[in-house]
Amino acid sequence: MSAGHVAPKSMYYMVFGALIVGTILTVAAAKVDMGPLNNIVMLAIACTKATLVILFFMHVRWSSRLTWVVAMSGFFWLLILFGIGMTDYMSRGWVPGTLR
Amino acid sequence: MSKGRAQADEYYPGPVHQPPVHIAGTHVEHTHGHHPKLQHHFDTMAQQIEASTLGMWVFLVTEIMFFGGLFMCYLVYRTASPEGFAEASHHLNVTWGAVNTIVLIVSSLTMALGVRAAQTSAPPKTQVAWIVATMALGAAFLGVKAIEYTDKFTHHLVPGPYFKWEGKHPAAAEMFYSLYFCMTGLHALHMVIGLGIMMVIGIMAWRRQFDADYYTPVEVSGLYWHFVDIVWIFLFPLLYLIGGHFTE
Numbered sequence: 001m002s003a004g005h006v007a008p009k010s011m012y013y014m015v016f017g018a019l020i021v022g023t024i025l026t027v028a029a030a031k032v033d034m035g036p037l038n039n040i041v042m043l044a045i046a047c048t049k050a051t052l053v054i055l056f057f058m059h060v061r062w063s064s065r066l067t068w069v070v071a072m073s074g075f076f077w078l079l080i081l082f083g084i085g086m087t088d089y090m091s092r093g094w095v096p097g098t099l100r
Numbered sequence: 101m102s103k104g105r106a107q108a109d110e111y112y113p114g115p116v117h118q119p120p121v122h123i124a125g126t127h128v129e130h131t132h133g134h135h136p137k138l139q140h141h142f143d144t145m146a147q148q149i150e151a152s153t154l155g156m157w158v159f160l161v162t163e164i165m166f167f168g169g170l171f172m173c174y175l176v177y178r179t180a181s182p183e184g185f186a187e188a189s190h191h192l193n194v195t196w197g198a199v200n201t202i203v204l205i206v207s208s209l210t211m212a213l214g215v216r217a218a219q220t221s222a223p224p225k226t227q228v229a230w231i232v233a234t235m236a237l238g239a240a241f242l243g244v245k246a247i248e249y250t251d252k253f254t255h256h257l258v259p260g261p262y263f264k265w266e267g268k269h270p271a272a273a274e275m276f277y278s279l280y281f282c283m284t285g286l287h288a289l290h291m292v293i294g295l296g297i298m299m300v301i302g303i304m305a306w307r308r309q310f311d312a313d314y315y316t317p318v319e320v321s322g323l324y325w326h327f328v329d330i331v332w333i334f335l336f337p338l339l340y341l342i343g344g345h346f347t348e
Contacts, residue, residue, distance in 0.1 A: 004146065004149070004219070004312075006216065006219045006220055007216070009213070009216065012209060012212050012213060012216070013209075016205065016206075016208075016209040019205045019208075020202065020205060023198065023201050023202060023205065023336075026336070026337055026341065027194065027198050027341070030194075030337070030341040039342070042337040042341060043337070045337075046333050046334050046336075046337055049330075049333045050330045050333055050334070053208060053326050053329060053330050053333070054326075054330070056212075057208055057209075057211070057212045057322075057326045058322070058323050058326045058327075059319070063153065064150060064154075066154060067150075067153060067154055067157055070154060070157045070158055070161060071157050071160070071161070073161060074160065074161035074164035074165070075164065077161070077164075077165060077168075078164055078165070078168045078171075081165070081168050081169075081172055082171075082172060082175060085172050085175070085176070086175060086176075086179070089176050089179065089180075090179065
């Protein structure tokens with residue numbers, strides 16, 4: 001049974017180090033003018049950090065396929081919320097006579 | 101023998117009903133051979149922790165959607181007024197935000213090591229030490245949050261009749277601070293609940309409840325704690341770092 005997997009302490013320290021580096025990079029990137037890229041870099045680092053926490057600290061890396069599917073479903077639904085929600089808000093007023 | 105079973109026997113005495121055997125000084129609750137923490141509706145310990153972990157993840161999915169509504173709201177209003185949000189964001193203290201991010205990441209590490217201590221049957225003292233460290237860092241986070249909130253109150257940055265904004269986009273700034281208080285407030289509430297959970301887990305660990313065979317409550321509470329950390333990982337850049345801080 002994989003749920004009982006005990007990861008070595010060194011792995012936790014490595015993931016921790018990566019999270020700290022990610023935080024420093026986020027703050028550093030905010031001080032550099034990259035235009036619209038700033039948001040993308042910021043969110044890319046945040047997503048990477050979240051993935052590290054989910055895979056290693058939350059043990060999903062060693063969990064069953066069913067746990068994988070359930071964990072991913074939350075983020076999948078979040079994308080549906082953002083995707084369809086923003087499709088509505090950004091396309092308002094495109095067709096003459098529609099609500100703006 | 102469980103209470104329910106004893107009652108059932110009383111009402112429907114079967115043909116082979118036998119009274120429990122009592123031997124002086126050897127009273128044992130469970131005489132059949134399985135781990136005392138294995139609940140009867142599970143076959144194995146592995147199945148039990150698998151079911152609990154899965155259940156926790158289902159709860160966390162509902163939490164993702166709970167916070168997701170606020171993130172959606174943020175996305176809509178930030179798209180509507182990007183300059184206003186950037187202007188309002190500049191009033192937040194990046195240093196405090198970064199410090200709190202680090203504090204939460206360290207607390208996630210101590211939490212993960214606390215779960216590992218239980219997994220490896222470490223002595224209760226070690227398990228409790230990691231949990232207390234996690235709680236201390238959680239409390240530190242809330243302390244910093246209190247300093248920041250005080251600053252917002254004294255500078256009239258709390259949405260409402262006394263909200264004051266000198267910049268070009270007062271309406272967008274008020275919306276930004278509404279979202280700031282909703283999102284960080286809901287997150288802080290999760291931290292407070294997390295501290296309560298850790299208190300219970302700490303007491304259970306102190307009473308030698310956890311070892312390599314049974315550590316489900318630590319594992320599941322750890323999932324909650326890490327989730328709250330993940331929410332902050334997104335809140336920090338979205339609230340504190342937007343609009344570029346290179347202009348300062």
